[in-house]
Amino acid sequence: MTQLTDNILLDVSDLHVAYGKVEALTGIDLTLKEGKLVTVIGPNGAGKTTLLSAIMGILPSKGTIHFNGKDFISPEVETLVSHGLGLVPEKRELFATMTVQDNLLLGAFQRYRRGDKSYDQTLDEIYQLFPRLKERCEQQAGTLSGGERQMLAIGRAMMSKPKLLMLDEPSLGLAPLITREIFRIFADLRSQGVSILLVEQNARAALKVADYAYVLEGGQVAMQGPATELANDPKVIEAYLGFASKHQELLSS
Amino acid sequence: MNFQIATLLGQDGLTNGAIYALLALSILLVFTVTRILLIPLGEFVTFGALTMAAMQMGKAPNIEWLLLGLALIDCALDLYQYLKHRAESKKLKVIALKLSYVAIMIGLLNQLPLSEIPMALQVVLTLCLIVPIGPIMYRLFFQPLAEAPALVLLIVSIALHVSMVGIGLLLFGPEGARTEPFSDSNFRLGSVMLKSQTLWVILVSIVLIVTLFIAFERTLYGKALRATAVNRMGARLQGISPIFAGKATFALAAFIGSASGILIAPITTLYYDSGFIISLKGFVGAIIGGLVSYPLAAFGAIAVGMIEAFSMFWASSYKEIIVFTLIIPFLIWRSMNSHNVEDEE
Numbered sequence: 001m002t003q004l005t006d007n008i009l010l011d012v013s014d015l016h017v018a019y020g021k022v023e024a025l026t027g028i029d030l031t032l033k034e035g036k037l038v039t040v041i042g043p044n045g046a047g048k049t050t051l052l053s054a055i056m057g058i059l060p061s062k063g064t065i066h067f068n069g070k071d072f073i074s075p076e077v078e079t080l081v082s083h084g085l086g087l088v089p090e091k092r093e094l095f096a097t098m099t100v101q102d103n104l105l106l107g108a109f110q111r112y113r114r115g116d117k118s119y120d121q122t123l124d125e126i127y128q129l130f131p132r133l134k135e136r137c138e139q140q141a142g143t144l145s146g147g148e149r150q151m152l153a154i155g156r157a158m159m160s161k162p163k164l165l166m167l168d169e170p171s172l173g174l175a176p177l178i179t180r181e182i183f184r185i186f187a188d189l190r191s192q193g194v195s196i197l198l199v200e201q202n203a204r205a206a207l208k209v210a211d212y213a214y215v216l217e218g219g220q221v222a223m224q225g226p227a228t229e230l231a232n233d234p235k236v237i238e239a240y241l242g243f244a245s246k247h248q249e250l251l252s253s
Numbered sequence: 254m255n256f257q258i259a260t261l262l263g264q265d266g267l268t269n270g271a272i273y274a275l276l277a278l279s280i281l282l283v284f285t286v287t288r289i290l291l292i293p294l295g296e297f298v299t300f301g302a303l304t305m306a307a308m309q310m311g312k313a314p315n316i317e318w319l320l321l322g323l324a325l326i327d328c329a330l331d332l333y334q335y336l337k338h339r340a341e342s343k344k345l346k347v348i349a350l351k352l353s354y355v356a357i358m359i360g361l362l363n364q365l366p367l368s369e370i371p372m373a374l375q376v377v378l379t380l381c382l383i384v385p386i387g388p389i390m391y392r393l394f395f396q397p398l399a400e401a402p403a404l405v406l407l408i409v410s411i412a413l414h415v416s417m418v419g420i421g422l423l424l425f426g427p428e429g430a431r432t433e434p435f436s437d438s439n440f441r442l443g444s445v446m447l448k449s450q451t452l453w454v455i456l457v458s459i460v461l462i463v464t465l466f467i468a469f470e471r472t473l474y475g476k477a478l479r480a481t482a483v484n485r486m487g488a489r490l491q492g493i494s495p496i497f498a499g500k501a502t503f504a505l506a507a508f509i510g511s512a513s514g515i516l517i518a519p520i521t522t523l524y525y526d527s528g529f530i531i532s533l534k535g536f537v538g539a540i541i542g543g544l545v546s547y548p549l550a551a552f553g554a555i556a557v558g559m560i561e562a563f564s565m566f567w568a569s570s571y572k573e574i575i576v577f578t579l580i581i582p583f584l585i586w587r588s589m590n591s592h593n594v595e596d597e598e
Binding site: 056058077078081082086087089091092093094095096097098102105106107108109110112113156157160 | 473476477479480483484486487488489490491492493494
């Protein structure tokens with residue numbers, strides 16, 4: 001590719017991940033430019049979650065992960081977090097027996113450790129974004145509803161002020177109205193200049209908010225292109241969007 | 254039994270109970286964060302007491318060589334990893350810092366007139382010698398096994414305990430030792446005589462327990478350790494490394510262990526192998542707390558101290574049996590009440 005390398009935030013090249021002998025990802029190339037929202041869509045078992053886990057360092061991988069000006073090969077999670085990568089995992093991984101506020105504050109642990117005291121301000125911003133969390137700030141995270149948990153997981157990841165926020169199936173198990181709200185927040189975040197890598201099953205909604213999209217199939221990139229083009233691509237419409245799923249589009253409006 | 258004897262026994266029970274409570278809390282702390290049952294905790298108690306005793310006899314305690322040996326192995330491993338992975342150059346600085354710390358400690362021990370310096374300084378020196386052994390132990394023996402099942406961790410923990418008892422014999426010899434009390438005065442409360450060391454033990458225990466509580470409930474570092482215990486992957490994603498958490502809890506456990514040793518050394522004679530039975534009683538307390546609840550564990554540990562003291566009066570040859578039998582009804586009660594809760598989500 002002939003893009004300028006200085007504004008490329010994440011560049012994954014030839015990424016392989018194997019569960020034992022079974023290869024889950026076979027040579028993925030993926031690029032994300034600063035300030036863009038890139039989405040990865042695809043059917044169940046295509047390797048979407050595996051891809052995020054490998055980029056984050058949760059799974060051992062082969063191939064180079066170039067992030068924020070540095071090359072990593074099968075890195076440690078903590079190293080990437082300290083370089084400004086944030087992940088909202090599919091399982092949320094909240095601290096269930098701790099309060100909402102503590103969950104959020106722990107998201108800023110790296111900043112606290114570096115001596116950055118401005119995280120209180122970020123906390124206020126997140127409470128503004130999710131007023132629901134402020135109402136429940138003293139409640140234990142385990143007592144929240146599904147949508148609130150998702151908000152908390154996103155808020156916690158944002159507390160570290162990541163350069164790149166990766167989200168794994170943020171709409172999973174959420175009611176349509178809440179999904180809509182969450183997608184609206186992604187659009188907001190993007191307009192604030194936060195780079196986002198979004199993995200979604202909800203393809204239509206994802207394509208609507210994204211700048212660029214990758215379609216993953218069987219551990220490989222099957223298609224890629226600007227999100228608006230893919231959304232109108234007959235193959236994508238047939239395989240993932242379908243004419244019947246028109247209602248999904250409403251979710252992102 | 255008259256009132257006088259009862260108060261004496263009560264005093265004894267409370268003193269021991271306070272120590273057991275401290276140990277129970279550190280066992281619990283280490284277990285919740287790392288899933289390791291820290292059997293060698295008792296060795297930190299004896300090492301603390303015997304190091305202190307050696308200093309008061311004017312000898313440089315041999316534990317400096319254990320610290321040096323472990324630190325060298327640790328640094329060698331760090332260096333190997335640095336060369337293999339070409340990690341950040343920060344690592345080299347850390348290695349240099351570690352080695353110079355050990356060198357300074359050894360220098361101090363051999364230059365200072367150890368038996369003449371104020372007792373407070375002896376205490377600080379003892380702690381400075383023993384506390385670093387905790388995190389190094391974690392680094393050498395447990396960190397490579399962090400993902401192993403709890404049973405493997407338990408076996409390693411037992412092995413470590415056995416070798417540390419042996420090392421204790423090597424470093425401190427078979428003689429028991431007792432140290433001078435922190436202060437000499439006795440207090441009289443009505444008709445009851447209070448030994449000042451008893452007050453020291455209770456006071457320091459309370460201060461430590463309260464400090465621990467504040468550290469864990471109020472500071473972000475404490476919360477980070479708790480978070481590791483609650484959700485390991487969640488913590489990693491916030492950049493809280495389980496390695497950091499493991500080292501921090503081991504340092505805390507080594508600190509509490511050796512501090513307990515220093516506290517009780519003036520009251521009882523400790524031998525190189527006395528630690529096990531002491532930490533085992535702390536463990537009984539922790540079991541009463543179900544290895545989860547801090548206040549219950551502290552309460553259980555104090556109960557253990559009390560029962561031990563009073564059974565010493567009525568059936569002194571059976572006192573250990575009585576204390577350890579105590580665990581059975583609690584285990585039965587626990588197993589009847591517990592329902593395996595699946596991890597949420």
